[in-house]
Amino acid sequence: MSTSTNAMADTPGILYVTMHPEAGLPEEQFHDWYNNEHGPTRLRLPFCANGFRYRASDLEGGEGEEAKPEWMAIYDITDMAELTRETYLRLRGPPAKTPREADTMAKIKVDRKLYDFLGSQESKEFTRLEMVGNEGRENVMVAVLLAPNPGEVMSEAIEKWYAEEHIEMLSKVPGWLRTRTYKTSSVDPSAPFEYLSLHEYAPGNGLGGPEFQAATSTPRAIEIMSEVVNDKRRRVYNLYYTFGAAPRHLAPKLSNWASTDPSSPILTKTFSTSSTGASAGAIESYITTPDGVTIPYRLEGSQDPSAPLIILCNSILTAYGIWDGFLRSFFSNPKNQKYRVLRYLKRGRSSACGSTPITVDVLASDIIALLDTLRVKKAAAIIGVSLGGAITLNAALKYPNRVERFISCDTSSKSPAGNSKVWSERIALAEKEAVMTSSGESIVGQELAEITTRRWFVQESYDDVDLAKTIEDVTQMVARNSLEGFRHSVRALFEYDLKVEMKTGAVPGMFVVGGGDGVLPGTMKEMANAYGKAGARYEVLEGAGHLPMVERPGEFARVVSAFIDA
Incomplete structure (x- = not known):
């Protein structure tokens, strides 16, 4: 020796x-x-x-x-x-x-x-x-x-x-x-x-x-x-x-605590209670991807370390607050207290999104990095909307051994024709408004945020006082998104195509769409029929547009619960 x-x-x-x-x-x-x-x-x-x-x-x-x-x-x-x-x-x-x-x-x-x-x-x-x-x-x-x-x-x-x-x-x-x-x-x-x-x-x-x-x-x-x-x-x-390189220990008596290290990219916090009704507090922290990008996350739910984990993937320009109403409905069902739920901020929410070109493949690999760092062998379900829906579908196709089920919402299997031109015009609109935070960071701003959310939500939602307030919260999420992060992350929408891979999909999936989301109800029905050998489940939520978990959180929780427990 x-x-x-x-x-x-x-x-x-x-x-x-x-x-x-x-x-x-x-x-x-x-x-x-x-x-x-x-x-x-x-x-x-x-x-x-x-x-x-x-x-x-x-x-x-x-x-x-x-x-x-x-x-x-x-x-x-x-x-x-x-x-x-x-x-x-x-x-x-x-x-x-x-x-x-x-x-x-x-x-x-x-x-x-x-x-x-x-x-x-x-x-x-x-x-x-x-x-x-x-x-x-x-x-x-x-x-x-x-x-x-x-x-x-x-x-x-x-x-x-x-x-x-x-x-x-x-x-x-x-x-x-x-x-x-x-x-x-x-x-x-x-x-x-x-x-x-x-x-x-x-x-x-x-x-x-x-x-x-x-x-x-x-x-x-x-x-x-x-x-x-x-x-x-x-x-x-x-x-x-x-141990892993990120905290994951949930318990009913977690401290209300925050880290104090000024060099940390995100201050880790633990909460004794969860605002969504989960049983064992919550953790907010971050992981670092293999290429060095910081991904902030929030974990809540069951105290059982081996509890099945659901991952929620946001649309472009939003934060994980879009899932609040859904989670309150979801956790109000005692049967769902057995789950853990992980929400996170995709690359592009902040300007610190790395030098790697952002694609749906890179964004799917970030989900695997989250699973690895939090030491989860297989997600019980991944649920995503819009760009998050494409990421969710792609993760199930690329990493079938890490995903038990997926739910893809309000998305397409292929970048629509002219997508790069449309999004480039939206970037130009935000650049023209030129809004900056007090720290000097350029953000998307109010003009693009208002135009974007008007497209996302049905008119009836604006007539509902409570929903109108929620929509305003989402609008401000969009407005506060880093402009630099938006420039980089939106490129994931320019050129992706999952149509061929979908034909051999093996992970059980469901496609969900808001009934008022333009042509997407028809598009997603075709996606459901084209998935795998026998197709996938398909659900339309009437009275909802592009973010059905925001406009119809209770109904969305019902269809999610029925699918993941099937």
Whole structure:
């Protein structure tokens, strides 16, 4: 087992942390802070490859204590030197470290250790737990810490024993998956020197069985423990939670909290209650796509981490507030409290939409990035309207293994002829009005917003006092959209064509359209008939135009509920 490294090469390793919460720290606060603040903040660092929380299974009476903590967390680090640099160190003090984190950590006994990687061996059954497809997979971790007696020869004896005998014998234990070995990191020279080995097993394993006894009772193993090792500690844990690079922990007692890091592109917020009637509060935060674009999102719904997830995809120029009325109706049905709902702002809502040309393929890939970051293997449903409807359809066609069902609303399977000319004229109209925010950002402005929403909604909706107010809210959403973001994102509408792909569509789908949305009722009926081998469901909502979830939220909730529960 080689420990040599090139002086200029990265030194991979692990951050190993044990925690014992004091009796006065509410369990809800501990998990909320850890899962929604502390962990995701670390996972957003480019050198933090993954992060896992484990819970001890070797406690007498099931209660942890300071000498034997109940909780352990590990983070694979691509270069341990990064933990000595400002990018990481700034997280450990204000303003990045929030008052909530300081208050919570003051009530936890923390033992934090850094180790450099030595080697790894794994079975053919091993699979990396950070892969989204493994979310929910159970894992048993045995952590063994060995402090050698003084002298280089003692350290060499331990390393040779692992490499020449011990790991090979452990690999014969039923359920063994992987063993990794580490030594105290060179970036922490004041720490007492020791070895850490992490042995991973499937839940059904042979720990304590004859193969395990054989591996730990050889003459060489006995000699190592009696003559070479000065101190040994062994702990057994079960996987409790896998961090992602964005918060997703919903619970009935979430804090009303906001992050305080001024360098964050979006301040993460958690809410104890949901304005739409979901049962377990809400989270507002962001993901970063593979090409570096920030996608803000709002997550609400069931506290069950494995709850089926519905994703809502907005029309161009709107924010996710267009779904408020629908969600209030949707969650008012007790049967729908089992769902989680994710809303997000597409590329183009702000000017920070990246340098990648925006197409329906790129926008569909953003949905997959959301699923990956929030560690969701498969969306229960994706629902989109207008451009969002095309994105939804495209995601189901391009990623059928990630989408259970889709609902595409008020859209076309192909860019209408002359679309680029029409939208270019609308861009010119906004440029002519030249509205800017107080911060100096150019936005779409009122003139285009009024013209656009007049096309979207039927006249009867303007005659309804409550709906008229909602329409005004949507109008202001359009007016506040970044002009630069609009210029880039509208290009997705210029040239797309999903007609051929639709013929082989396999994901169950439904096409929904407002009865007053011009020619689209006929167009979408043709789309439904042309989808897949047997067609798709088709629903017309009378009394609605281009955004039926806004004008007929109750009726829209009814058809959605009937379809996703079918």
